[in-house]
Amino acid sequence: MIDYQSVMNQQLQSLKPSGIRKFFDIASEMDDVISLSIGEPDFSTPWHVRQAGIQTLEKGKTWYSPNRGFMELRQEICKWVARKYQVEYDPATDVVVTVGGSEAIDASLRSLVNPGDEVLIPEPSFVCYVPLAQMAGGVPVILETKAENDFRLTAEELRAKITPKTKVLVLPFPNNPTGAVMRREHLEEIAAVVKEHNLMVISDEIYSELTYGDTPHVSFAAIDGMKERTILINGFSKAYAMTGWRLGFAMGPTAIIAQMTKLHQYGIMSAPTMSQYAAIEALKNGDDDIEEMRSQYDMRRRLIVDGLNSLGLTCFEPEGAFYVFPCIKSSGLSSEEFCERLIYAEKVAIVPGNAFGDCGEGFARVAYSNSIPNITEALKRIERFLGTLK
Amino acid sequence: MEKLLALLSENARLTPAQLAAMLDTTQEKVNEAIEQYEKQGVIKGYRALIDWEKVDQNKVTALIELKVVPKPDRGFDEVADRVMSFDEVESVYLMSGGYDLAVIVHGKSMQEVALFVMNRLAALDSVVSTATHFILTRYKDGGVVLHSGEDKDQRTGCVW
Numbered sequence: 001m002i003d004y005q006s007v008m009n010q011q012l013q014s015l016k017p018s019g020i021r022k023f024f025d026i027a028s029e030m031d032d033v034i035s036l037s038i039g040e041p042d043f044s045t046p047w048h049v050r051q052a053g054i055q056t057l058e059k060g061k062t063w064y065s066p067n068r069g070f071m072e073l074r075q076e077i078c079k080w081v082a083r084k085y086q087v088e089y090d091p092a093t094d095v096v097v098t099v100g101g102s103e104a105i106d107a108s109l110r111s112l113v114n115p116g117d118e119v120l121i122p123e124p125s126f127v128c129y130v131p132l133a134q135m136a137g138g139v140p141v142i143l144e145t146k147a148e149n150d151f152r153l154t155a156e157e158l159r160a161k162i163t164p165k166t167k168v169l170v171l172p173f174p175n176n177p178t179g180a181v182m183r184r185e186h187l188e189e190i191a192a193v194v195k196e197h198n199l200m201v202i203s204d205e206i207y208s209e210l211t212y213g214d215t216p217h218v219s220f221a222a223i224d225g226m227k228e229r230t231i232l233i234n235g236f237s238k239a240y241a242m243t244g245w246r247l248g249f250a251m252g253p254t255a256i257i258a259q260m261t262k263l264h265q266y267g268i269m270s271a272p273t274m275s276q277y278a279a280i281e282a283l284k285n286g287d288d289d290i291e292e293m294r295s296q297y298d299m300r301r302r303l304i305v306d307g308l309n310s311l312g313l314t315c316f317e318p319e320g321a322f323y324v325f326p327c328i329k330s331s332g333l334s335s336e337e338f339c340e341r342l343i344y345a346e347k348v349a350i351v352p353g354n355a356f357g358d359c360g361e362g363f364a365r366v367a368y369s370n371s372i373p374n375i376t377e378a379l380k381r382i383e384r385f386l387g388t389l390k
Numbered sequence: 391m392e393k394l395l396a397l398l399s400e401n402a403r404l405t406p407a408q409l410a411a412m413l414d415t416t417q418e419k420v421n422e423a424i425e426q427y428e429k430q431g432v433i434k435g436y437r438a439l440i441d442w443e444k445v446d447q448n449k450v451t452a453l454i455e456l457k458v459v460p461k462p463d464r465g466f467d468e469v470a471d472r473v474m475s476f477d478e479v480e481s482v483y484l485m486s487g488g489y490d491l492a493v494i495v496h497g498k499s500m501q502e503v504a505l506f507v508m509n510r511l512a513a514l515d516s517v518v519s520t521a522t523h524f525i526l527t528r529y530k531d532g533g534v535v536l537h538s539g540e541d542k543d544q545r546t547g548c549v550w
Contacts, residue, residue: 042543042545299397302412306407372404
């Protein structure tokens with residue numbers, strides 16, 4: 001009998017499993033559940049993009065692509081980023097196409113972190129940064145963002161956690177799960193600290209195209225002096241509803257992208273070929289699709305924020321992604337209790353805020369990537385549930 | 391306020407408060423706009439979308455193509471007026487192409503619809519010929535998918 005625990009990697013075994021999965025599993029066992037727990041678009045990939053994928057299969061283009069991704073795709077990515085966020089990159093040397101934004105995050109951390117380096121990670125946030133930083137040999141240091149700051153990272157919060165060992169700052173905005181965004185003025189404050197303390201930044205901007213309000217998303221790499229310190233991560237999953245195609249990219253200083261490309265080359269080879277062809281079509285002809293989906297999300301966002309606030313589950317107005325992060329403290333329950341009782345009583349699945357970091361306790365993540373009838377029905381059920389708590 | 395119409399055409403049961411929230415305006419403005427649309431005849435009414443096949447197995451619907459001789463002064467209007475006056479008729483459209491009027495007719499049985507076409511429609515003096523096509527299954531109606539095994543949320547992967 002092999003003692004598997006002793007043969008496996010200790011660091012890996014010490015990682016916590018994701019807390020989101022549990023509620024999703026409960027939901028998938030029930031009938032008539034409305035799941036506002038799912039962090040992906042409810043839209044299918046736009047048809048012309050799917051067609052581009054189908055055509056590559058029909059033509060038998062089923063081979064590997066170049067390690068960094070097809071040159072045409074890298075060119076289109078660079079044009080897209082320049083057009084949308086006014087940052088210029090060289091498609092030959094400054095881009096690597098990855099298997100989703102996730103691979104790009106992993107490769108970025110592994111390229112920058114030496115054993116013992118501290119990695120600053122704002123929370124609440126996407127669940128992968130801490131475990132991936134640990135697997136890269138880094139020491140995660142949590143920056144707790146606060147509801148009273150609309151869950152933005154402030155320069156003071158950042159400064160307070162910097163030590164001589166600090167190497168990297170992860171900037172996950174627009175944010176999953178809070179929906180917080182960092183506008184230009186907020187990013188400039190952060191940039192000043194980054195420069196002062198000579199930090200590197202991994203800016204995960206996967207939700208950039210889902211930014212609401214009058215002013216568009218500002219990339220951290222577009223802030224004066226930050227391009228040379230930033231690995232910019234984005235992808236196709238959220239903007240183009242292409243989650244299952246598994247395609248993202250990282251852009252940054254030539255020297256760093258060269259090292260990341262080595263990792264990608266040895267570990268992955270290349271991102272899926274048909275996904276890359278579909279992505280070229282998306283970048284060339286998909287602006288209207290983004291706008292249409294964004295305007296749908298925007299209406300749902302207003303509907304659900306208004307609905308939750310009027311039920312006493314107060315939420316600040318999220319300006320990005322497709323999540324609201326209401327405070328559930330008025331119920332007198334913990335986040336876990338609230339979500340568990342809600343799903344059993346009324347069959348509405350949402351995710352406890354503490355799944356995204358300890359400071360998410362007292363909140364819950366509600367995804368509005370769902371239809372308007374489902375959202376209105378979910379609001380009714382939540383109202384009924386709150387009535388039973390009184 | 392065209393977004394308001396789009397929202398109502400998808401779901402007429404949204405409350406003025408919900409509509410106002412979604413459109414970033416006030417309830418008063420939403421109520422006002424709806425009233426205006428109703429007065430102008432832009433909004434013609436509100437009705438439920440019903441899958442009748444689930445309620446009544448015997449309901450039959452047919453699409454009838456009519457070729458007609460237009461009247462010198464009133465064109466197709468006169469015969470269209472006559473055709474749409476029958477209770478059995480749900481919709482009447484003037485078409486381009488191989489025939490003139492498309493008529494959607496309901497009945498309790500194929501025989502009933504056939505008799506209606508023979509005795510009522512074909513009998514009209516400007517009708518030259520008819521062709522009756524029975525609808526076998528409705529997959530999608532009024533923008534709503536009726537027959538599909540894919541009602542359940544199919545997103546079963548990660549939950550990030």
